[in-house]
Amino acid sequence: MRHNGVQVAHLAEAALRHAIPFRKALRRLKRRLQPYDDNASNSHYCITNGLEQIVALRRAGFDVRGKSVLEFGTGWLPLIPLLFHLAGAARLTLTDIDRLMDDQTIARARAIVRGRMDDIAAALGQPRDALLARLDVPMAYEYLVPWDAAAHPAGSMDLVISRATFEHVPEAQIAFFLRQFHRILRPGGMTTHLVDNSDHWQHRDPALSRINFLRFEDGDPVWKLGQFNPQAFQNRLRHDDYIRLLEDAGFELRAALGEPDPKCLADLATLPLAARFRGRPPRDLAVLISLFVAQKPA
Numbered sequence: 001m002r003h004n005g006v007q008v009a010h011l012a013e014a015a016l017r018h019a020i021p022f023r024k025a026l027r028r029l030k031r032r033l034q035p036y037d038d039n040a041s042n043s044h045y046c047i048t049n050g051l052e053q054i055v056a057l058r059r060a061g062f063d064v065r066g067k068s069v070l071e072f073g074t075g076w077l078p079l080i081p082l083l084f085h086l087a088g089a090a091r092l093t094l095t096d097i098d099r100l101m102d103d104q105t106i107a108r109a110r111a112i113v114r115g116r117m118d119d120i121a122a123a124l125g126q127p128r129d130a131l132l133a134r135l136d137v138p139m140a141y142e143y144l145v146p147w148d149a150a151a152h153p154a155g156s157m158d159l160v161i162s163r164a165t166f167e168h169v170p171e172a173q174i175a176f177f178l179r180q181f182h183r184i185l186r187p188g189g190m191t192t193h194l195v196d197n198s199d200h201w202q203h204r205d206p207a208l209s210r211i212n213f214l215r216f217e218d219g220d221p222v223w224k225l226g227q228f229n230p231q232a233f234q235n236r237l238r239h240d241d242y243i244r245l246l247e248d249a250g251f252e253l254r255a256a257l258g259e260p261d262p263k264c265l266a267d268l269a270t271l272p273l274a275a276r277f278r279g280r281p282p283r284d285l286a287v288l289i290s291l292f293v294a295q296k297p298a
Contacts, residue, residue: 035104036076043077043112049163050083051123052291053192057159060254060293062190066090067158070184072177072193073165076100077109078139080163085139086113086131087124092139093157095147110135149180157184160191166242167196168233174242178249188298191251195242195290197258200234201226209267210288217274238280239287251294260286 054064065088071081074094078101081092094101113120114135121128160181166174181191199213213236216223227233237245239258246253264286277285 036102036108038077038108038112043079044116046077046079046163047083047113047116047119049194050080051120053080053161053163053194053293054083054087055123056255056257056291056293057190057192060190060295062159062293064089064159068156069093069159069161070152070157071095072160072162072181073097073168074101074143075165076105077112078106078141079109079112080161081141082109082113082135082139083120084161086120086126086134089159090140092141094141094143096145097147099143099145101143106139149177149184152180152184154183155186158186158189160185160189161193163194164196166193167200167235167237168231169235170233171235171237171241171245174235174237174245175248178245178251182250182296185296187296189296190254190293191246191296192291192293193242195237195292196288197238197290198288200232209264209271210261211264211267211271211285214273214277214285215271218276236277238277238284239290240281240284242290242292246292246294250296252297253292253294255291255293257292258287258290260284261288264288 057064064084067089068091069081069084069089070093071078071084072095074081074096078094081094084092114132117128117131117135121131124131169177178191185191198210199208202208202210202212213223213234239256243253243256260283265282268282268285273285
């Protein structure tokens with residue numbers, strides 16, 4: 001059965017996975033029996049995104065070398081932290097709400113990064129052999145799970161980063177975390193966030209528009225079912241919403257990159273929108289990938 005184009009069975013399946021008792025213990029048991037297996041396409045796209053963030057920071061005048069970097073939402077594979085390690089970061093703080101990373105996923109991340117070294121060397125402007133040698137040097141990091149943002153020392157970091165994380169966080173919590181990022185950054189420190197604004201249900205069902213989820217009213221029972229599993233939660237914030245949230249938290253915007261997707265612009269001509277999205281500029285609604293760089297005033 002479909003509702004607003006979405007297969008309801010897929011949403012119910014995700015909700016049931018979250019409702020399973022002792023799911024964290026079961027996950028740990030599964031990991032002992034079967035190592036984490038990443039999606040190769042997603043992993044390589046993650047590296048591409050991470051390099052885009054480093055380049056955007058450099059264009060904004062920020063040099064990663066010697067800096068302390070905090071990643072918000074590391075996930076399974078520390079691909080982005082390894083890129084910042086190669087770029088010269090002195091210290092990395094990795095955070096999450098669940099402990100997902102382990103020795104096996106770190107080793108897998110290193111292998112993926114090694115396989116993309118030509119691209120990484122070109123983006124960083126450093127010799128390939130020098131980067132391979134640095135990859136063999138253990139990454140200096142601490143892993144804070146679960147991370148208590150409010151307890152993190154003020155003025156202790158130079159850079160806060162995230163990739164494909166914000167879209168899974170409710171708006172009020174994003175506002176909270178941005179205020180905390182501002183507090184823990186040193187004066188002049190930077191923050192960069194790459195956000196996937198697309199409908200994540202479309203990743204599983206290519207027949208959908210990549211902005212199909214803009215059809216659902218917040219109170220729609222099927223929409224609520226789809227949000228029951230926190231890992232499947234989507235806040236549906238758009239490009240301009242993140243600009244507002246960054247500025248409200250006291251940041252000065254240095255870059256807000258994101259182009260509307262032509263197919264999504266065409267879809268908006270016929271897609272029935274929920275009330276909260278009606279009247280908003282189509283170009284804002286159709287941005288699928290946003291990359292922000294912002295600075296705490298010095």
